[in-house]
Structure formats: C-alpha cells, structure tokens
Amino acid sequence: MRLIIRDNVEAASRYVANYIIDRVNHFRPTPEHPFVLGLPTGSSPMGVYKILVQKYKAGEVSFRNVVTFNMDEYIGLPRDQEQSYHTFMWKNFFSHVDVLPSNVHILNGNAPNLEAECIEYEQAIKAAGGIDLFLAGIGEDGHIAFNEPGSSLASRTRVKTLAYDTIVANSRFFDDDIERVPRMALTVGVQTVLEAREVIAIVLGPRKALALQRCVEEPVNHMWTLSSLQMHPHAMTVCDENATGELRVKTVKYFKSIEKVAREAGFKQILPSKMRTGMVAPLTPPETVIHESDSPTILQPQPTTSRMLLHTAPANEYPVRSTSPDPVFDRMASRIDDLAINRAITPEPVFDRMASRIDEPGLTRRLTPQPPMATEITS
Numbered sequence: 001m002r003l004i005i006r007d008n009v010e011a012a013s014r015y016v017a018n019y020i021i022d023r024v025n026h027f028r029p030t031p032e033h034p035f036v037l038g039l040p041t042g043s044s045p046m047g048v049y050k051i052l053v054q055k056y057k058a059g060e061v062s063f064r065n066v067v068t069f070n071m072d073e074y075i076g077l078p079r080d081q082e083q084s085y086h087t088f089m090w091k092n093f094f095s096h097v098d099v100l101p102s103n104v105h106i107l108n109g110n111a112p113n114l115e116a117e118c119i120e121y122e123q124a125i126k127a128a129g130g131i132d133l134f135l136a137g138i139g140e141d142g143h144i145a146f147n148e149p150g151s152s153l154a155s156r157t158r159v160k161t162l163a164y165d166t167i168v169a170n171s172r173f174f175d176d177d178i179e180r181v182p183r184m185a186l187t188v189g190v191q192t193v194l195e196a197r198e199v200i201a202i203v204l205g206p207r208k209a210l211a212l213q214r215c216v217e218e219p220v221n222h223m224w225t226l227s228s229l230q231m232h233p234h235a236m237t238v239c240d241e242n243a244t245g246e247l248r249v250k251t252v253k254y255f256k257s258i259e260k261v262a263r264e265a266g267f268k269q270i271l272p273s274k275m276r277t278g279m280v281a282p283l284t285p286p287e288t289v290i291h292e293s294d295s296p297t298i299l300q301p302q303p304t305t306s307r308m309l310l311h312t313a314p315a316n317e318y319p320v321r322s323t324s325p326d327p328v329f330d331r332m333a334s335r336i337d338d339l340a341i342n343r344a345i346t347p348e349p350v351f352d353r354m355a356s357r358i359d360e361p362g363l364t365r366r367l368t369p370q371p372p373m374a375t376e377i378t379s
C-alpha cells in the first residue's frame, strides 16, 4: 500500500481529486466502455468532491461516461432526508456535474427486500465491468464503508449492524442526537472493495490517527478493516499531516522518501495491463476489449482489468516499471536530507560497533574493549 502524506486537508483532497481526474481522462470512457468509480460519503471526501466539481466546471473532466457505485446507505432513512447518503451525494457532487442519473448507483436502504437489494448491487457492479477505482473514507475505528470491526475480510454487500462508536461518531450529522442515528446500514463488503482495480482511502485529521496507524503499521486485522488494503496490489492511502500523529517517525519518513524518489525518477504507479472485461456470462468466455494507450509510457496509466471479473483469484497482474528507483545501492538514510541524522542511523557498511557511534570518548572506551592493537595497549 502506498501512503501519500500532504500538509493539510486541502492538499490531500487536491491530490486525490487530480488523481481521479487523471485516471478518468486517461481511460477515455465511452458509453460502451465507461469508467466505473466507487464513492464514499462523510466529511473526508467533501474537499475532493468540491475540487472535482470545480474541475468539471473548468472543462477539465467529464463524468458523462462515468458509472458510479456508492459504498453504503443507512437502512430506514427516507432517501430525501438530509442525512441519507442519497441526499449527500446529490447535494455535494452529482447535481453539479454531468453524470447521468441512470449511471448512479446507491444502495436503497428502504428496499422491501434488503438481502435481494444487496445481491442485485453486487450483480450490477459485475455487469458494469467491475469497479475501476474505489475511493473510500474511514471511520475512527478503521472501518471502510460500514465494515465495522470484526467484519469478515471476505464480506460482500450486505446488511450491517453499526458499532456503537460509529453511531456516536455519526450523530454529529443528526444534531448530536444519538437516538436519531439508524442502527443498521447496507454496505459493500471488504471483498467488494478489494475487487476494485484500484482503491484510494482518504484519511484526514487527528481523529483518524489511531486508525491510520493500525491500518498501516499493524498486520491485516478484521478489527480495523481498512487494514485489508494491505492485501490489494494497487491501494493507496492519502492523508494529511494531522492524521499521521500515531505513526512512527520512521514510517512517515519512509513513505515520504519513496514518493520523493519516485518523483525524481519520473515515474508514477501504473496499473496492470490492457484488458477490460465486459459483462461476464457464466461458462462463456468474456468478451475482451483491448485498449492500448497511444503512448504506453510509465507516465500514462492504462485502462485496466480485474481478473476477479472472471470469477477467479484476485488480480495478479503487476505493474511493469521501466525505471527502478534504486538500481544499484540504496540505503533509506541516504534519502534523508539531514546529514547528521543520516550518519547516526546508517550503520557503516564495513565495520561498525555501537560504541563507535557514541560521541563521548571516555564512554566509548569503557563500553568497548579495545582490540589487541588498540592505542592504550601499544602506547
């Protein structure tokens, strides 16, 4: 998983919005071959939506051939009520861009048969060709969509009972009245998200710092479902500095340094190749359309495919990088600007004793018995 750290909310939102625009534009979607975008609600993606709307109005992107699937929706909340995710999406994004209403998919939390609604949603995703890019936010407990702690990492779209912590956190949208927050929701599953060709999570503010730490530095764990992104070959988390408060300094430096090296080497991540699968009829080979980009350089991401659409194992094509950032010899510390730090944390390649790094000579002598040829013995 990549971790992109930006100074503040605005810069992180801009990074994500530009990334989405790049992907959509390079894909060159058509009505027959739309770009399929998964979308979240909540305060975290608000800045992204604002910038996408601005860029749409400036003519830099169109959503006409973009099909959308939202992550989740409360159960039992009338769809035109302010807190419903339907209302949120139309108010903050859809009604300001040229997306076709028929291309918008949001789970119906008032469906007469909620189980059937979930199954149909999964089928609709498949019929659309799978999700090209899923944007996600996270909850303070590390949930992705409404996949609360303990959710199966193999879960699919389903009815989910909300954790008390989430009800309390989301009560801010219900005039801080916990009683008004629905107890249940429909949500895409962890596996539904992992099957997208690419996943981006936007994580902002100190409230998310613990969740970010658990999901980036700790092992994959169903108690922090965003951590499942560690298993995705093309996942990226974009956060602001405030959200990094619980990460180790070393982790922050590492992710910043690899981004810097990649930028200097002039490459971006590219996605697995060329094919894009349409609707898959069971037992018949899928129709495959090849979309070669005009100039398949590393700077130009290509439309992608997910092997999962073929009902097989997770996507297992990996990007081909034409540039290796560290072709010969690289030590992490050599990427850090401050020479003093660099010296302090970089063991000498040939001969190194801990004590030799301590400045005080007396202490060094006391801690380190000198070898036979050392000065004290010969003089």
Ligand SMILES: N[C@@H]1[C@@H](O)[C@H](O)[C@@H](COP(=O)(O)O)O[C@@H]1O
Pocket: 040, 041, 042, 043, 044, 045, 071, 072, 136, 137, 138, 139, 140, 144, 145, 146, 166, 170
């Ligand atoms: N179901 C949604 C999540 O999809 C969202 O990521 C989360 C975070 O919201 P916010 O960004 O407002 O913190 O809120 C809800 O729980």
